[in-house]
Amino acid sequence: MTAAASALAAVRPSERQLIWQEMEFYGFIHFGMNTMTGREWGEGHDDPALFDPRDLDADQWVRALKAAGMSGVILTCKHHDGFCMWPSDATAYSVAASPWKDGKGDVVAEVADAARRHGLKFGVYLSPWDRTEASYGSGTGYDDFYVAQLTELLTRYGPVFSVWLDGANGEGPNGKRQTYDWERYYAVVRELQPDAVINVCGPDVRWCGNEAGETRPDEWSVVPRALQDAERTASRSQQADNGTFARLVRSDDQDLGSRAALTGHEDDLVWFPAEVNTSIRPGWFHHEAEDSQVRSVDELFTLYLRSVGGNSCFLLNVPPAADGRLHQADVDALAGLGRRITDFRARRIDATATVSSGTPGDIATVWPGRAKSSWRAGEDDTHPCVTLAFGRPSPVEAVVVGEDITQGQRVEHVVVRGALDGVWTTLAETGAVGYQRILTFPPTEVDTIAFQITAARDTPVLARVAAIGASS
The missing domain is CATH 3.20.20.80 (Glycosidases)
Known part of the structure; x- marks a missing residue:
């Protein structure tokens, strides 16, 4: 940076x-x-x-x-x-x-x-x-x-x-x-x-x-x-x-x-x-x-x-x-x-979060609400990413991502990808995040979602990520 x-x-x-x-x-x-x-x-x-x-x-x-x-x-x-x-x-x-x-x-x-x-x-x-x-x-x-x-x-x-x-x-x-x-x-x-x-x-x-x-x-x-x-x-x-x-x-x-x-x-x-x-x-x-x-x-x-x-x-x-x-x-x-x-x-889907560095805190369980422990990427993490694993295929039509704005607004670009049986596809992407972005897309069946931060002003600090299941 x-x-x-x-x-x-x-x-x-x-x-x-x-x-x-x-x-x-x-x-x-x-x-x-x-x-x-x-x-x-x-x-x-x-x-x-x-x-x-x-x-x-x-x-x-x-x-x-x-x-x-x-x-x-x-x-x-x-x-x-x-x-x-x-x-x-x-x-x-x-x-x-x-x-x-x-x-x-x-x-x-x-x-x-x-x-x-x-x-x-x-x-x-x-x-x-x-x-x-x-x-x-x-x-x-x-x-x-x-x-x-x-x-x-x-x-x-x-x-x-x-x-x-x-x-x-x-x-x-x-x-x-x-x-x-x-x-x-x-x-x-x-x-x-x-x-x-x-x-x-x-x-x-x-x-x-x-x-x-x-x-x-x-x-x-x-x-x-x-x-x-x-x-x-x-x-x-x-x-x-x-x-x-x-x-x-x-x-x-x-x-x-x-x-x-x-x-x-x-x-x-x-x-x-x-x-x-x-x-x-x-x-x-x-x-x-x-x-x-x-x-x-x-x-x-x-x-x-x-x-x-x-x-x-x-x-x-x-x-x-x-x-x-x-x-x-x-x-x-x-x-x-x-x-x-x-x-x-x-329709928020329960998921297990893993991160590319550091510890995930409670960012995958708090939405809607404020995290008690945000995720801060490691200083040397060149590809910051949070991954949500559902444990089973689920149709998804939206994701939520938000920064811990007590640490400022840092994220400049995020790519959201989904996987089904190891095959990945891009679901959505956005520039600025800030307090909260809700990204919608056509219902897609996946078992994993990854939030890849591709540009940031400083070390990313996320407060929430969530996946929203498709309406029946």
Whole structure:
């Protein structure tokens, strides 16, 4: 290994990033004034009397997300229209001014409490753009307002795993635009919720670059620090009030972290892993006309495999309807997805692991989960390889391989081969691995699978390998 390549492998995640990565799959709930008005981007100043979801059932929301296999939920506590889902002391434009529960309701509290009851982590989305607040565009005055609301959310509702910040930035009611004081916002999060990751327009978790659920062929967690620039992310995010952006796929910026892409940035790299976010429907908020356009279980499962199996986490939006309940079509799709994920995991084939050097640890028995003892190849191992022996022929249609990312992201190329009675064939190959790659291929009967690492930045350290049997 060259010194330059080893330096790339020396960049490591924080503890909060490690914990976030292991969550793998969690939900977004877009709900608010836009739900009542049928908009995606409300213009602000809508009458609070419009907000009256008489059958709101946060437990139904969270149960549906949990049934899909999710580990957390992020709520849109305030979208761009400025209407707050909690009774904020900083503005009168909130649920406290609505007829819902006679102005005594608090959607944020209900979702946070439901998440705890059902064992999910809770996160918050607070739009920096506010189309109602008079101080928007005033500079420090608006930053004071935003920080006051952020403080309320981070001190009233228990532990928060994520603060999700987008970069939408348009005119306020005064006709002015605001320059967001991102560093000040980050400092508040670090002080009040030090274990929370700050997503997208933040330093901890990177937007994958689209909202269609697409993933790069190779997703790298070690990237140039310049990618943390929130303004750059904002300029590439949604700019208009429509639902089509959620299905738009860009093809640029496909290589963010190969050795070639990092040339010249070796002294200014960060661990900045990717999140794949998309909606179960064309829009982010519920629209009755889209009730027949909920993504199918097959499509959702494919998105899951590509994201959770592509060194990313998967954030899936599921919007409740105006009555305060998820539509049955969404509930059914989530339940179907959960069954597919459970079945996929249950088809892991028991196997005995052997390695080309060192000891295998428990990498062949922990998936899904974290290894207690990873496999580190020997320093002089020129052909690092893990082999899984099944003891009998078995039809296989996928494999899982993951690095111990506490030691950085090291693997640059893996070839997966299968053997039946000593005859070998190539099943799959991939470049970057990182936390986890799930590789699928046509069902193939084999009795042995070998994971051959053909390129790495430093000595490979694997945390998991698994073979998934074909569905019957």
